[in-house]
Amino acid sequence: ISLMSTMAFQAKLLGFMRLSLEASQAITNFGFYFLYFFITFILFVANAYIYYYLHYLVGYIILLGVDALFAMAVRSVIAQIQLTLKLNRAIQAYIREA
Numbered sequence: 001i002s003l004m005s006t007m008a009f010q011a012k013l014l015g016f017m018r019l020s021l022e023a024s025q026a027i028t029n030f031g032f033y034f035l036y037f038f039i040t041f042i043l044f045v046a047n048a049y050i051y052y053y054l055h056y057l058v059g060y061i062i063l064l065g066v067d068a069l070f071a072m073a074v075r076s077v078i079a080q081i082q083l084t085l086k087l088n089r090a091i092q093a094y095i096r097e098a
Helices: 002-016 020-053 056-097
Strands: none
Touching (some): 002 020
């Protein structure tokens, strides 16, 4: 909930600053977080059945896929941090000009 409210605040603030292209980035990143979480949860639950009904090596391959999804989620967090830093620099420049 904290991450969602932070991204919504950033989107509104960027829209207020008339940076419309960057304003949609926070909401898009948030959508990807939910996508990563949903796919990871489905793969994690299905992995027990895959171990039981298929070969255990297939389960390990599925777990590698889950790790890849977590890596993409970490990349999204890094993108969100970069957006926050960019927003901080823009606000500081705006305050200096005023």
